[in-house]
Amino acid sequence: MSLSLENLTCNCDHGSTDEEKYALIGQMIDAYKDKEGSLIQVLHAAQEIYGYLPLELQKFIALRMNKPLSEVNGVVSFYSFFSTKERGEHTIHVCMGTACYVRGAQKLVEALEDKLGVAVGEVTPDKKFTLDVARCIGACGLAPAVMVDNDVHRQVQPSGIDAMLKQY
Amino acid sequence: MAKINDKYDLSRIKYNYRSEMGRYEHHIYFCAGAGCISCGCADVARGVKESLDELGLNDKVKMIETGCIGLCSLGPVMLVMPERIFYVGLSPKNIGKVIKTHFVDGQIAKNYCYQDLKTKEYIPCIDDIPFYKDQVRIALQGCGTTEFDKIEAYIATGGYATLHKAITEMTPQEVIDEVKNSVLRGRGGGGFPTGVKWQAGHDAVADQKYIVCNADEGDPGAFMDRSIIEGTPHKLIEGIILGGYAIGATKGYVYIRAEYPIAVNRLSKAIDQARAMGLLDEPLFGTDFQFSLEIRIGAGAFVCGEETSLMESIEGHRGEPRQKPPLPFQAGLFGKPTIINNVETFANIPYIIKHGAEGYTRYGRVGAHGTKVFALAGDIVNAGIIEVPIGMPMRNIIENIGGGLIGGKEFKAAQVGGPSGGCITAADIDVPMDYSELIAKGAMMGSGGLIAMSTDTCMVDTARFFMDFVQDESCGKCVACRIGTKRMLEILQRITKGEGKKDDIDRLLELGAVVKDTAMCGLGQTAPNPILSTIRYFRDEYEAHIFDHRCPAGRCQALTVFEIDPQTCIGCTRCKKHCPTLAITGELKHAHVVDPALCIGCGACYSSCPVDAIHPTKREEN
Structure with missing residues (x-):
């Protein structure tokens, strides 16, 4: 239980090579094996360790958890939090909740697309940022809000984008 | 940690904590809610600690990190007890001064207290602030006044x-x-x-x-x-x-x-x-x-x-x-x-x-007792979390607690109940916030999201926004929701682009009724609500889009160009700088002009104008 939560939020080094990462994911799966309905929690942790969930990794998880690949893939493709594509070092989520939308989030997205030269859902060529939009992140009092990794930036204006990105 | 076996253990812990806290003359409740965290409250908290160290106040003043105090839009905030003085808009720069003035000089640092935008008066005591005055905190009791990370x-x-x-x-x-x-x-x-x-x-x-x-x-x-x-x-x-x-x-x-x-x-x-x-x-x-x-x-x-x-x-x-x-x-x-x-x-x-x-049951009204927490957001001055007795008129929430709309704009409607709810218009602003009363108006209590919208908001575009959300979140299991929301979204998209057809409103009403009746779960059954409710109250706006190709609020880009009133324009050049398509021309201190052929209707000029000289107007078709 505590394992999953630590893995979800920690920033520690999860090993550098693919083998190390797979080994770590394997260990984690074994710890979860007897818990009912833990697939989503395993996928969370696996994505935290590996960065994203490519088909190879889904196969590995399916085999190790003794589940059909179709079930694992079905879950991965259902939830927007899981990504099957490689992600940038940092993920920018522009909140598109009602409050942020009303206060100009759409313009902010366009300005970020211009600035980073990528469309929503894509990774910058230097693999530094993934640009994404989010459903309400619950920071409506601070609209328009942008979440970079776990940091929420308040009342971001197109003119403030540079200052925000510089922090990463 | 020792185990708790009986009520004496609970009393002991209570007594120990209280006597530990009782050693201090003052307590600072420092808001570490998510809102304040994203305004950089960690740096300010560090500033408080450093100031207390520097001024040798550590025996006298104890800082406690608490959950959300409520006024998220003014964060970072802190509440000094027992005086109940509330400081807002703190920063690493001003915190040292506030601490010194309050605890060393023994005076209230008034300029850092809540300011009433209407009277321009500073209100130091939290209980006198209109935002808190009418609130009753039950579900939120302790939120903002207890250390969240200590049992x-x-x-x-x-x-x-x-x-x-x-x-x-x-x-x-x-x-x-x-x-x-x-x-x-x-x-x-x-x-x-x-x-x-x-x-x-x-x-x-x-x-x-x-x-x-x-x-x-x-x-x-x-x-x-x-x-x-x-x-x-x-x-x-x-x-x-x-x-x-x-x-x-x-x-x-x-x-x-x-x-x-x-x-x-x-x-x-x-x-x-x-x-x-x-x-x-x-x-x-x-x-x-x-x-x-x-x-x-x-x-x-x-x-x-x-x-x-x-x-x-x-x-x-x-x-x-x-x-x-x-x-x-x-x-x-x-x-x-x-x-x-x-x-x-x-x-x-x-x-x-x-x-x-x-x-x-002392609170609330018959059939719906107690209190309800609302999240105030949108074009409202005091955005944040509030808790009020059920049945409080919405006017009280918007005008007194919320402090009215930003920039003194006129209230048009509030979306209550999120994407499952509907809107309450200015005409119904006195509606009591109660389950049945809201449903009678075509909205619903929902989980308590309350988004205030000013006259700058286009209701068709708002309906499109919610449908876009619901359509994207539809899981696809049942046909009614999967295809119904998609078709409704397509209709709304073409209306906001000025390509609406004459029977689109009827089609939306019919589709909405079918999805409501036949979708499998609550998401689909309530998905048409924002459309049905905006058609009910703002049918004229739909008609303006469809028949006149005009967006009355000037929100729908495809239908709008902006124009500058030469009498009001002071020639500050701000709009010219903000225009992404270089559609605005004019010299410093002379009235500016928008070229309608280049204007994309984005509204960047509109929001940058300091004197309200810019207004949306209908895009003429060529």
Whole structure:
């Protein structure tokens, strides 16, 4: 239980090579094996360790958890939090909740697309940022809000984008 | 940590914490809610510590990090006790001065207090601020006034004593009766009476039952549950254990959004503390009852806020709804009887058990007692979290508590109940905020998101926004929702582009009725509400888009160009600088002009103009 939560939020080094990462994911799966309905929690942790969930990794998880690949893939493709594509070092989520939308989030997205030269859902060529939009992140009092990794930036204006990105 | 075995242990912890705190003359309640955290409150907190060190005040003043104090738009904020002086808009730069003025000079640093925008007066005492004056805090009690990360702090406010009372002195049926008599209704959206639900859970016979807390707060514009979890995680835990005791469940789950990492973190820490003190996973207070609680983290699917989808997700599957019946209390999680309640509902339980149903029914009105937490957002001055007695007129919330609209703009409508709800117009602003009254107006209480919109908002575009959201979040299991929302979105998209057809309004009404009647779960059944409600109240706006190709609010880009009033324009050049298409020309100190052929109707000039010289107008067709 505590394992999953630590893995979800920690920033520690999860090993550098693919083998190390797979080994770590394997260990984690074994710890979860007897818990009912833990697939989503395993996928969370696996994505935290590996960065994203490519088909190879889904196969590995399916085999190790003794589940059909179709079930694992079905879950991965259902939830927007899981990504099957490689992600940038940092993920920018522009909140598109009602409050942020009303206060100009759409313009902010366009300005970020211009600035980073990528469309929503894509990774910058230097693999530094993934640009994404989010459903309400619950920071409506601070609209328009942008979440970079776990940091929420308040009342971001197109003119403030540079200052925000510089922090990463 | 020592285990808690009886009420004397609770009293001891309470006494120790209080005497520890009593050593200080002043306490600073420093808001560490998610809103303030994102305004950089960590740096300010460090500033407070440094100032206290520097000025040698550490024996006199104690800083406590608390959950959300409520006025999120003015963060970072802090409350100085016992004087109850409230400081807002703090920064690493001004904090040293505030601390020195208040604690060394013994004066109120007035300029850093709340300022009433209408009277320009500074209001130092929190109780005098209109935002707080009319509030009644039950679900939010302790949020903003207790240390969220110490179980001792919660116990010192009487926490877990209610649990002790219930488990040692009351039968499960007595607990349920108390909740029934309080007429508490579900605070997550449905509004089903909690006591009735618990009775069904209690009466179900099974070897295992579950109680689930729905913390998948996905409505755009709603952040009440998040504030409760972050501010008083132990109150939620106590409420869930009480629910478990009442229905006879020994295991509980909290299903929480992955988008709320701070809330997940604080709640899991609180669960660990409760476990270490023997309140979870062990027989409670020497009785046979024991309870375990686990967090399950969602993965970004709005539909998982629907109870049957939520159970699917906890089981590790795709979060698609189940056919009802069987209802969750008959066969829910893992096929066992399951009771699911919302965070705010659970947060009311300790109060109800402690003060009895009479204590709770003092507030609110017949049929819907108690209080409701709302998240105020949108074009409103005091955005944040509030809790008011049910039945308070919306005008009071918007004008007094919310402080009116930003920039003194005119109120047009409020979206109540998120994407499942509807709008309340300026004509109905005196509507009491009550389940049945809101439904009569075509909106619903929902989970409590309240988004104020000014006359700058286009209602067709708002409906399109919500439909875009719902369509994207539709899980695709049933045809009505999967295809119905898609078709409705397409119609709205073409209307906002000026390509609407003459029978589009009728088509939306017909489709809306079908989706409402035939969708499988709550998401689809309520999805057409924003459309139906905006057509009901703003049919003229739809018609303006369809027949005149005009967006009255000037929001729909394809239909709008901006023009500058040469009499009002002061020639500051600001609009020219902001225009992304170089459509604006003019010299400094001379009136500027927009070239309609180049204008894309983005409104960048409109929002940059300091003198309101720019206005949207209809795009002429060539």
